[in-house]
Amino acid sequence: MILERSSAVGLVSILALGAIAFSMLLAPWLTPYDPLAMDPRSQLLPPSRAHPLGTDLFGRDVLTRVLYGGRISLSVGFLAALLAAVPGLLLGLMSGFYGGFFDQVVMRLTDIALAFPSLILSLGIVAILEPGLVNVTIAVGAAGIPGYVRLVRGSVLKVKETLYVEAAQAIGCSNRRILLRHILPNVAASVLVLVTMDVAWAILRATSLSFLGLGAQPPTPEWGTMIDAGRELLRVAPWVSLAPSSAMMLAVLSINLLGDTLRDALDPRSQSH
Amino acid sequence: MVAFTLRRLLSTILVLWAVVTLTFFAIRLLPGDPVTVLISQGGGSAEDIADLRQKLGLDDPLPIQYLRFLANLVRGDLGTSLVGRRPVSVAIAEQLPHTLALATSATLISVVVGILLGVLAATHEGSWVDQLCITLAVLGVSIPILLSGLLFILLFSLVLGWLPATGQGTWRHLVMPSMVLSLASTGTIARLVRTQMLEVLPQEYVTVARAKGLQERVIFWRHALRNALIPIVTVVGLQFGALLGGTVVTESLFSRRGLGRLVVDAISWKDYPLVQGVVILGAAIYVIVNLVVDLSYGLLDPRIRRR
Numbered sequence A: 001m002i003l004e005r006s007s008a009v010g011l012v013s014i015l016a017l018g019a020i021a022f023s024m025l026l027a028p029w030l031t032p033y034d035p036l037a038m039d040p041r042s043q044l045l046p047p048s049r050a051h052p053l054g055t056d057l058f059g060r061d062v063l064t065r066v067l068y069g070g071r072i073s074l075s076v077g078f079l080a081a082l083l084a085a086v087p088g089l090l091l092g093l094m095s096g097f098y099g100g101f102f103d104q105v106v107m108r109l110t111d112i113a114l115a116f117p118s119l120i121l122s123l124g125i126v127a128i129l130e131p132g133l134v135n136v137t138i139a140v141g142a143a144g145i146p147g148y149v150r151l152v153r154g155s156v157l158k159v160k161e162t163l164y165v166e167a168a169q170a171i172g173c174s175n176r177r178i179l180l181r182h183i184l185p186n187v188a189a190s191v192l193v194l195v196t197m198d199v200a201w202a203i204l205r206a207t208s209l210s211f212l213g214l215g216a217q218p219p220t221p222e223w224g225t226m227i228d229a230g231r232e233l234l235r236v237a238p239w240v241s242l243a244p245s246s247a248m249m250l251a252v253l254s255i256n257l258l259g260d261t262l263r264d265a266l267d268p269r270s271q272s273h
Numbered sequence B: 001m002v003a004f005t006l007r008r009l010l011s012t013i014l015v016l017w018a019v020v021t022l023t024f025f026a027i028r029l030l031p032g033d034p035v036t037v038l039i040s041q042g043g044g045s046a047e048d049i050a051d052l053r054q055k056l057g058l059d060d061p062l063p064i065q066y067l068r069f070l071a072n073l074v075r076g077d078l079g080t081s082l083v084g085r086r087p088v089s090v091a092i093a094e095q096l097p098h099t100l101a102l103a104t105s106a107t108l109i110s111v112v113v114g115i116l117l118g119v120l121a122a123t124h125e126g127s128w129v130d131q132l133c134i135t136l137a138v139l140g141v142s143i144p145i146l147l148s149g150l151l152f153i154l155l156f157s158l159v160l161g162w163l164p165a166t167g168q169g170t171w172r173h174l175v176m177p178s179m180v181l182s183l184a185s186t187g188t189i190a191r192l193v194r195t196q197m198l199e200v201l202p203q204e205y206v207t208v209a210r211a212k213g214l215q216e217r218v219i220f221w222r223h224a225l226r227n228a229l230i231p232i233v234t235v236v237g238l239q240f241g242a243l244l245g246g247t248v249v250t251e252s253l254f255s256r257r258g259l260g261r262l263v264v265d266a267i268s269w270k271d272y273p274l275v276q277g278v279v280i281l282g283a284a285i286y287v288i289v290n291l292v293v294d295l296s297y298g299l300l301d302p303r304i305r306r307r
Helices: A007-025 A062-098 A100-114 A118-129 A133-160 A163-170 A175-211 A223-231 A239-266 B002-029 B034-042 B046-055 B062-074 B088-123 B128-142 B145-159 B171-200 B204-211 B216-227 B229-253 B259-268 B272-300 B302-306
Strands: none
Touching: A007 A062, A007 A239, A062 A100, A062 A133, A062 A175, A062 A223, A062 A239, A100 A133, A100 B002, A118 A133, A118 A175, A118 B002, A118 B229, A118 B259, A118 B272, A133 A175, A163 A175, A175 A223, A175 A239, A175 B145, A175 B229, A223 A239, A223 B145, A239 B128, A239 B145, B002 B062, B002 B272, B088 B128, B088 B171, B088 B216, B088 B229, B088 B259, B088 B272, B128 B171, B145 B171, B145 B229, B171 B216, B171 B229, B204 B216, B216 B229, B229 B259, B229 B272, B259 B272, B272 B302
């Protein structure tokens, strides 16, 4: 059962994630404000009943912008994780299963990609593609591919030697069938854990790149650009930057805890410490 | 050991060459001509474009450009920055010390504090000290630079007034950024040291050391930690890459000069030679740090030396 071990932590993380996702999906109904509409009369108001997280330099409600920003950050996180996982999974499966020249090429390419510190790799890709939110998603996703290739290839090599794969080959199963029906299910658990962790990592990365001015552009309500805009106001209105950065930490932390729980439940050998 | 060192050196050189080649072609094969972009932004004519293209050697066939690039690179020439019209190597050399100071001081902090926390936790396994150390480690790993940095500035500069929030120059400017940058690595190292120590402590030579009547302090620091060191050093090497990337965000957050600011500006300005130079340098530093880490195994473990 998934929740057997460290079930309290797992339950809390699932509840927190659910609450986060829910409030972001329902943002338009939860808050009466528009994330973009400026209101010069309510600039930099401290948190109050009307504005629970205060307002920013342009009089926009910070809570509203944090909720709308979460929609962007969470979708970028999921998309980037998928963009890394799908090609990584395919390459890793084929590389591990077929071996030979193809495997050699793929492994050398992963070696080269892993020689770049990952943020630097993302920066380079953004530079080539031009800054922007979509390209940041692609860059963060692409930088994650080599990790999946390594992980999946390693697991495939282990599973390939097992008796049941040998048996499947002996009774004449096609390679395709062996890959999809016998090997993939055995690799799926560790990939699922990595995808979960990767969503958190991608959220952090994409937010950082937007903070650096390379992703979402103001006035888009996005956590990174909000933190950047609020950085100068830290003395007079700390809520403007602290609200989005705390939201980011909350999201990343609950996703990581969920990943830890999944790992403990799905793979008893590699326990978190 | 000599054969291992040579093999490792050779593979490092190959990886570096591959990194350089990949970066070179990735930047050139994609659509969009930097010179056209640059000149049209500045309002230049078609003649200016042709002129600058020729000056920068962009009219030559790609393989020629590549060979010239490699030949220049070996001599430490990374080309000319498009925006400043000055050597990329000079622009980098100006900023590199700031970034290296930040990255190395953060590494030092995370190694020292991480090992202290980890050993403390392992020697008090199960007690509240252990719990506290684990909690601190998890907190360090989980808190994003963008939150810890803001909280540090708020607390240490704005409320307490102990440290300057931005800028650089004195050691006091370096304290907060390097602490913020080190948090994640500190947590990672602390957790690893703890598990490694817990694996080593029940072993027989530790019992023997106790039986000989050695002080617990000597046993922990000399006997146990030394044998737990190889995985720790490996992770320190890998963490250095994360730290190098983290400097980009940290520098921006604390308005510090350095490679981070340089590369972000270069990306916004489409200054490809400069981006290319910083990316290659970042990868080179990371690869070389990990080469040093691999070679240090022999120093740490005599068994590896004899192999």
